Amino acid sequence: MTQVIATLAEVSARYDAVFCDLWGCLHNGVAPFPAAVAALQAYRAQGGRVILLTNAPRPKSSVIAQLDKMGVPRDAWDDVVTSGDAAQYAMLTGAVGRKVYFIGADKDEPFFTDFADDLAEIAAANPVIERVALTQAQGIVCTGLADDLTETLETYHATLLAAKTLGLPMLCANPDLTVHWGDQLLYCAGALAQSYEAMGGTALYFGKPHPPIYDLARRRLALLGGPSDPQILCIGDGINTDVQGASGEGLDALFITGGLAVDHFGPDPQAPDMALLQAWLDKAQLSPSFSIGKLR
Template identity: 45%
Template structure:
């Protein structure tokens, strides 16, 4: 066994993998070939891979996006996304109207929901897919907007619970950062993505549909780089986790991988992963 767990060391113990996308198989700008190859090898041995992403995209859109980036057709069996789980929430609240908070490139999420949109003062709730401009803005730029929303007692439905995501060598704020700020202000935020149950329910249904048999959670491995999304979610669901430290916490390991340090960082928030590794490799 190598100085950190490789997927080949673990594969025989698990029938299915719930694999995060950003920070595991993609660094925000490029795909990570070693991680893609690891999932291919796992599937070649009979394992099943379901991508579980907090992307606000619908699952089919996420899969198309990754394939257009050059992932290939043989890396995963299915995908579920926060966007997919959130779509159902939004559909249940149609016609709204909703105040749309986020960039226009996320608009595909709303197709088929029947939602109408309005200015904040006329909205029944907020639908948040992210910051309007994640390259230049921070959550502090939204203090006035969220203050008004709180005064109007508007729920904020968050399509991506991630606080930050790896983007090349840096980090960018996500919708979860706005939801967190809103909750700290006393507002109500509603989320369906990791670490919350709806997205896992979707993943389990996909595994059972494809395998044609009931799922044994003891034979499921969650892989991710987000302590408060991937690892907390796996812990809450009672499944084993492989924590990838070169994702959003990568800067803490610039001097090299340290399994004890990774475990200590998780423990600070009451979290634990069965395995830790710098990256996903076969």
């Protein structure tokens, strides 16, 4: 049974590091949550390490720039690991071929050019990835919808059907299905990949809950120093990404009930109804160690 807590500080001393999700936990895509920022700052002040672990399909430099613009202070975190980083590694090592068709937004263009230091060496050592038309491609790189404010999954039905007919594997740079942008719910790359698989296509995933992003996060955490076998707490609002991913990695999870699933746990986002929460978790067949309304 999950333990509902009021603040991160109640349990944080048990852990050397946290892997913290972004959307729904630290910010809503528009502005940071002050209480969440303060909680992470306090944890770091006591010696804890904070790795921001996000299914954003962009490299970490782009996410850091977005956080800076949003006003998230840099003393709230130590490093950033993105689904884009993990997917870049796969792309650079030829997971879907060297000639790829791109599905994504203009804001995701850095995926093909902007590599963290640990990936830049891999890029330099491998042949260049060439972007081509669908009929010339060996695979697809999908970072999301080109315009997630106006497009739907139906917009891509014909393209995905053609790709399936050609037998092209899809590299999905963001396994999330949806995300909150302010008060609006937007489709992510994971929704397109799910549609592709429903057609019979093959999709490859590298973000939460899949192992590659956790492997990368652990490598970057090790570079910060600390114990050789650190105790890690995963924080997030995605039951099928953050919580399931933590479970698969043998890590404890703190589930943010006031995020994606906020409508299921009663009228107060800050205080989930325990009976409703436990019934919902039982149905999901997942049991995070801890739950909290909002990160604070």
